[in-house]
Amino acid sequence: MNIQLAERVKCSECPIRHRAVCARCDDDEIEMLDKIKSYRSFTAGETISWRGDELSHVSSVVHGIATLSKTLDDGRMQMVGLLLPSDFIGRPGRTTLDFDVVAASDVTLCSFERKPFERLLAETPHISQRLVEMAMDELDAARDWMVLLGRKTAREKIATFIQMLVQRSHVDGTDLPDLALPLTREEIASYLGLTLETVSRQLTQLKKEGVIAFSDRRKFTVTDHAALLDATGDDADGGVIV
Amino acid sequence: MNIQLAERVKCSECPIRHRAVCARCDDDEIEMLDKIKSYRSFTAGETISWRGDELSHVSSVVHGIATLSKTLDDGRMQMVGLLLPSDFIGRPGRTTLDFDVVAASDVTLCSFERKPFERLLAETPHISQRLVEMAMDELDAARDWMVLLGRKTAREKIATFIQMLVQRSHVDGTDLPDLALPLTREEIASYLGLTLETVSRQLTQLKKEGVIAFSDRRKFTVTDHAALLDATGDDADGGVIV
DNA sequence: TTCATCTCTTGATCTGTGTCAAAGCGGGCA
DNA sequence: TGCCCGCTTTGACACAGATCAAGAGATGAA
Structure with missing residues (x-):
């Protein structure tokens, strides 16, 4: 390194x-x-x-x-x-x-x-x-994650995860057109309480719907922010997970 | 009050x-x-x-x-x-x-x-x-709960919940023969990321197996501590949730 | 270049838990 | 006493997501 x-x-x-x-x-x-x-x-x-x-x-x-x-x-x-x-x-x-x-x-x-x-x-x-x-x-973040793990559907989990990445990159001032998806499908699955197959399927689904686009398996852009937010299951304003 | x-x-x-x-x-x-x-x-x-x-x-x-x-x-x-x-x-x-x-x-x-x-x-x-x-x-407790919500089965969730109650009552010095189950089935479900029906079924199951016994719908005793611990899915020693 | 390996995608099937529904308590109030 | 209402149990069925399995891309080393 x-x-x-x-x-x-x-x-x-x-x-x-x-x-x-x-x-x-x-x-x-x-x-x-x-x-x-x-x-x-x-x-x-x-x-x-x-x-x-x-x-x-x-x-x-x-x-x-x-x-x-x-x-x-x-x-x-x-x-x-x-x-x-x-x-x-x-x-x-x-x-x-x-x-x-x-x-x-x-x-x-x-x-x-x-x-x-x-x-x-x-x-x-x-x-x-x-x-x-x-x-x-x-602690706040952990509690938001508890809601995600306990109550959200696979689709909502994925959308929330991407939304979180988008938000974190804004905060850190690296709002590039392409966001790096920093984890493997398996790691994402581990974070979201899913299996890697389900993660893959849901990402494919969001891609098909035109919500996100991949330039590479690990790099993507959000092409429809409104649809993404809608898919998270959170309130439009609140539900910000940091 | x-x-x-x-x-x-x-x-x-x-x-x-x-x-x-x-x-x-x-x-x-x-x-x-x-x-x-x-x-x-x-x-x-x-x-x-x-x-x-x-x-x-x-x-x-x-x-x-x-x-x-x-x-x-x-x-x-x-x-x-x-x-x-x-x-x-x-x-x-x-x-x-x-x-x-x-x-x-x-x-x-x-x-x-x-x-x-x-x-x-x-x-x-x-x-x-x-x-x-x-x-x-x-924060530690929240993280243990994340594992429960993301990875445990309904049975393990219930067993872990009861185990937690047992442990908390020890700590607080109220180790009565009968533990009060302080919440409704619906509230337990809300805590464990389940539905109330599933909570009811799992409690019934544990009762049938002789792991716990009810004196009342809200009061119970653990009749087989080893089996309960085994059902939590946690390590024998660790996994203590406070 | 080719091979080996790892990651990802996609399909087929299975299953645990949710959903819907009905009936059984049991405690409080008239 | 008996009725009512909220809580709980139990059953039948549906479905989201897990599991099992195969193959397709990548990536890197030889």
């Missing part, structure tokens, strides 16, 4: 500063963070952290996509979160996670050593507050 | 102190909390707060059961949380919730006025920290 870039980036010029932990830090605090910071890279498919591993770092995603997933005894798998650039891994006061973190694409993390980070946290209420806000946002 | 009790209770003698916001407060802090505190009662079926309502209070549940639920346009409903005694409603830095809060039974809340509570929070890092921990626990 792009090590040169990773090593070049400083927290003070972090591309994801607007959402990351350092969002509201002053220069002194940034300097403190810089001291305990390093960039770590993972290649697609690599496991960043196994369920139950002791965590030495807390991290922000700089680029790439990582997944959080849980597995039942018999191998059934459910993704419980998707980490896009600017998302945070790790939590104050806990040293382990109850799910696997896997790099879905090549990933670069901006990592902070856990112990000094927590000391800094204790002295810097606004970073702490920022983490609470992020946890609350995650 | 039991107003006499509600008015008699003081925070310093709060039955739920071990998990509530005041868990680690010293006497001065308890006194501060007492000043901005009141008890509020709701009768079964009453809506405590509608989605989007401005919140004047943050609260802990003292007794009774409340549900958090979300509704899609066409009326499909998904419960996204269950509040048992000692659970907390409200969040720092936000004045609205994105779901309805409904009293499933008669409910008493220990409520704090939001604004003074937030001022207190700013000055009292350990209460703030306690809230972060609670948010993290909720």
Whole structure:
């Protein structure tokens, strides 16, 4: 992965500063963070952290996509979160996670050593507050996802997923004509509580209807935003999942 | 509901102190909390707060059961949380919730006025920290529930739900021979992403198999803990949902 | 280039759970 | 006491999505 870039980036010029932990830090605090910071890279498919591993770092995603997933005894798998650039891994006061973190694409993390980070946290209420806000946002997203998993049809799930991608790319300022579909059909299925065959069929269906168009199996454009929104099953305005 | 009790209770003698916001407060802090505190009662079926309502209070549940639920346009409903005694409603830095809060039974809340509570929070890092921990626990629970909703069979859902009830009652020290099933079949269905008919059939099935026994439609005993655990689909040890 | 491998698509069939319907409680109220 | 109404159970049937299976594209290595 792009090590040169990773090593070049400083927290003070972090591309994801607007959402990351350092969002509201002053220069002194940034300097403190810089001291305990390093960039770590993972290649697609690599496991960043196994369920139950002791965590030495807390991290922000700089680029790439990582997944959080849980597995039942018999191998059934459910993704419980998707980490896009600017998302945070790790939590104050806990040293382990109850799910696997896997790099879905090549990933670069901006990592902070856990112990000094927590000391800094204790002295810097606004970073702490920022983490609470992020946890609350995650909780909201998890609850929206519960509605999706519990009540939505396959078609609605797919539409909601695409809508979420569209929205996230707007936020991150990369509103390209072609959106990258960053996951395999199987990973999407795992996220949506479906099988890969159903995902494939529903994507084909939306393509046939002219709602989306593929330039490549992993790249697509939304050609009918209204129809897509309609297919999500959410209220026209609300139902925004971040 | 039991107003006499509600008015008699003081925070310093709060039955739920071990998990509530005041868990680690010293006497001065308890006194501060007492000043901005009141008890509020709701009768079964009453809506405590509608989605989007401005919140004047943050609260802990003292007794009774409340549900958090979300509704899609066409009326499909998904419960996204269950509040048992000692659970907390409200969040720092936000004045609205994105779901309805409904009293499933008669409910008493220990409520704090939001604004003074937030001022207190700013000055009292350990209460703030306690809230972060609670948010993290909720997030863990939400993620376990995502696995349930996305991957488990109806039978596993029911078994997991009962297992959760058993565990929660242990924690709260009310390990009675008969557990109260605090919700209607419809509410259970809403929590588990099922229909009420399926819930009824699965409960009947577990009864037939001798896993649980009913003394009343709303009261039951687990007669075969091993079989119940086995039916949850979780690992023998892990998979604890709180 | 060709082969091997992985991902995706499409078809045929099966099945768990939803839907629709009717009847059985059981508690509260007149 | 008896009726009513909300909750629950049970049955018959339908269907969305899972499962099983085959083959078509891609991608990358030799």
